Amino acid sequence: MALLKVYNLSVFWLLCMILVASNFCNGGITNSFVRKEYSLDMPLDSDVFQVPPGYNAPQQVHITQGDTDGRGVIISWITPDEPGSNTVIYWSENSKHKNRAEGIFVRYKFFNYTSGYIHHCTIKKLEYNTKYIYEIGIGNTTRQFRFMTPPRAGPDVPYTFGLIGDLGQTHDSNVTLTRYESNPKKGQTVLFLGDLSYSNDYPFHDNSRWDTWGRFIERNAAFQPWIWTVGNHELDFAPELEETTPFKPYTHRYYVPYASSDSTSPLWYSIKRASAYIIVLSSYSAYGKSTPQYKWLRDELPKVDRSETPWLIVLMHCPIYNSNAHHYMEGETMRVVFESWFVKYKVDAVFAGHVHSYERSKRISNIAYNIVNGKCTPVNDQSAPVYITIGDGGNHDGPAIGMVEPQPNFSAYREASFGHGIFDIKNRTHAYFSWHRNQDGYAIEADSFWFHNRYWNPFGKSFVASY
Ligand SMILES: *[C@@H]1O[C@H](CO)[C@@H](O)[C@H](O)[C@H]1NC(C)=O
Ligand SMILES: *[C@@H]1O[C@H](CO)[C@@H](O)[C@H](O)[C@H]1NC(C)=O
Ligand SMILES: *[C@@H]1O[C@H](CO)[C@@H](O)[C@H](O)[C@H]1NC(C)=O
Numbered sequence: 001m002a003l004l005k006v007y008n009l010s011v012f013w014l015l016c017m018i019l020v021a022s023n024f025c026n027g028g029i030t031n032s033f034v035r036k037e038y039s040l041d042m043p044l045d046s047d048v049f050q051v052p053p054g055y056n057a058p059q060q061v062h063i064t065q066g067d068t069d070g071r072g073v074i075i076s077w078i079t080p081d082e083p084g085s086n087t088v089i090y091w092s093e094n095s096k097h098k099n100r101a102e103g104i105f106v107r108y109k110f111f112n113y114t115s116g117y118i119h120h121c122t123i124k125k126l127e128y129n130t131k132y133i134y135e136i137g138i139g140n141t142t143r144q145f146r147f148m149t150p151p152r153a154g155p156d157v158p159y160t161f162g163l164i165g166d167l168g169q170t171h172d173s174n175v176t177l178t179r180y181e182s183n184p185k186k187g188q189t190v191l192f193l194g195d196l197s198y199s200n201d202y203p204f205h206d207n208s209r210w211d212t213w214g215r216f217i218e219r220n221a222a223f224q225p226w227i228w229t230v231g232n233h234e235l236d237f238a239p240e241l242e243e244t245t246p247f248k249p250y251t252h253r254y255y256v257p258y259a260s261s262d263s264t265s266p267l268w269y270s271i272k273r274a275s276a277y278i279i280v281l282s283s284y285s286a287y288g289k290s291t292p293q294y295k296w297l298r299d300e301l302p303k304v305d306r307s308e309t310p311w312l313i314v315l316m317h318c319p320i321y322n323s324n325a326h327h328y329m330e331g332e333t334m335r336v337v338f339e340s341w342f343v344k345y346k347v348d349a350v351f352a353g354h355v356h357s358y359e360r361s362k363r364i365s366n367i368a369y370n371i372v373n374g375k376c377t378p379v380n381d382q383s384a385p386v387y388i389t390i391g392d393g394g395n396h397d398g399p400a401i402g403m404v405e406p407q408p409n410f411s412a413y414r415e416a417s418f419g420h421g422i423f424d425i426k427n428r429t430h431a432y433f434s435w436h437r438n439q440d441g442y443a444i445e446a447d448s449f450w451f452h453n454r455y456w457n458p459f460g461k462s463f464v465a466s467y
């Protein structure tokens with residue numbers, strides 16, 4: 001049965017390709033794969049939402065990078081009934097010596113919801129490329145997890161990132177996470193492109209949906225770091241509930257190492273991990289000239305040393321190149337402010353979410369316009385990044401199906417399916433990107449692209465190839 005399905009699917013896909021090819025519009029592909037419109041939430045009594053057994057047991061455990069270089073990890077968890085312990089006990093797999101680190105806990109109120117005790121503990125100066133085991137909780141409710149630190153930053157260090165956006169907590173969300181976990185490419189760290197729990201869509205921004213979401217992702221996020229980007233669903237700006245502090249639940253629950261990259265806000269920051277330099281931006285914070293985010297990025301880009309970290313990757317929630325009718329042109333203001341920097345500093349890839357669909361651009365830029373010269377069309381530009389939208393994690397808003405027609409010539413491939421991406425760095429010149437739609441078998445690549453590094457030119461000085 002499953003085989004038959006896959007077979008039908010590939011025939012269908014082939015037909016689509018032929019159809020598209022015969023209707024060739026500037027070389028872009030629109031795959032018209034059709035799927036059901038809305039995804040249903042997993043019921044509250046689902047296995048993925050279960051509270052771990054034991055009094056005050058730590059739950060919603062998740063980790064992220066805790067410093068600039070990858071030797072630090074922030075471990076976060078929630079105890080529901082009382083503060084419990086802030087201590088993390090950890091040891092490397094090869095050592096019997098147990099270390100202790102002390103964290104803190106925070107709480108917040110949102111309308112009539114009061115959070116549990118949200119613990120954050122940063123552990124630092126770990127060995128590179130080492131498996132660590134960690135234990136949290138006290139008494140008979142301790143829980144153990146493990147993670148692997150990344151290799152030391154270096155130009156030819158292979159590393160595999162997963163890409164997930166707009167996840168939510170529907171049955172499709174669970175399929176996306178399962179597909180990512182089962183992908184034979186074995187992502188080592190998730191780059192999360194914003195819109196986490198969608199709690200704000202429930203009555204009174206029901207913050208208990210932040211808790212169910214935290215329990216849902218624990219099975220992956222407690223074992224490998226998720227690098228967080230903020231989305232519009234994290235704003236939780238609700239004057240009607242007298243809640244006017246933007247990002248309140250998100251910033252209490254998801255700590256990031258912003259201070260170590262000289263950022264003044266958890267909403268934008270950078271990290272180095274293996275051979276990648278990752279810059280996280282906020283689509284929902286000011287970025288015009290003279291704003292904190294603008295100044296930070298201006299000072300940040302010249303710091304990137306491509307001989308240490310060849311791959312320069314930018315994450316944001318709202319895409320700045322998008323030919324889906326949903327959120328069309330929403331990224332335009334950020335494009336005007338930041339695009340020329342992306343080209344100047346030869347950013348390799350810009351990953352975004354927000355649009356519940358998948359899209360990959362060609363290498364294009366639109367930076368020649370100066371109000372009077374009329375040059376306001378995207379043109380081919382080999383110094384420009386490839387823009388990829390992966391906002392198709394499976395949230396309850398349903399997929400974004402309407403497309404702008406005809407397909408603009410900046411768009412190389414687009415499709416309104418749920419899925420996840422893998423960015424697989426091989427060495428300083430080559431990285432392989434693949435996008436995996438949920439309906440397919442685990443190893444199938446619905447779209448793929450060989451990234452050739454913008455700084456380390458694999459073809460020598462005479463480099464003119466189109467990719
Ligand atoms: C979610 O996916 C996991 C892993 O495939 C599975 O064990 C679990 O039963 C699923 N839960 C729901 C509610 O779909
Ligand atoms: C340990 O857990 C069990 C079952 O959850 C409970 O009955 C018992 O009281 C707990 N013991 C302590 C010392 O907390
Ligand atoms: C919060 O208020 C809403 C509306 O009155 C109610 O339905 C809900 O049960 C309340 N939740 C809590 C945790 O008190």
Ligand SMILES: *[C@@H]1O[C@H](CO)[C@@H](O)[C@H](O)[C@H]1NC(C)=O
Binds near residue numbers: 379409
């Ligand atoms: C897209 O089409 C416009 C108008 O035909 C053209 O000016 C522009 O150079 C094209 N851009 C690319 C990237 O091909």
Ligand SMILES: *[C@@H]1O[C@H](CO)[C@@H](O)[C@H](O)[C@H]1NC(C)=O
Binds near residue numbers: 428429430
């Ligand atoms: C880099 O990786 C690519 C793809 O795996 C490979 O073809 C190429 O030979 C590698 N370059 C070097 C210098 O090893």
Ligand SMILES: [Fe+2]
Binds near residue numbers: 317353
């Ligand atoms: Fe969004």
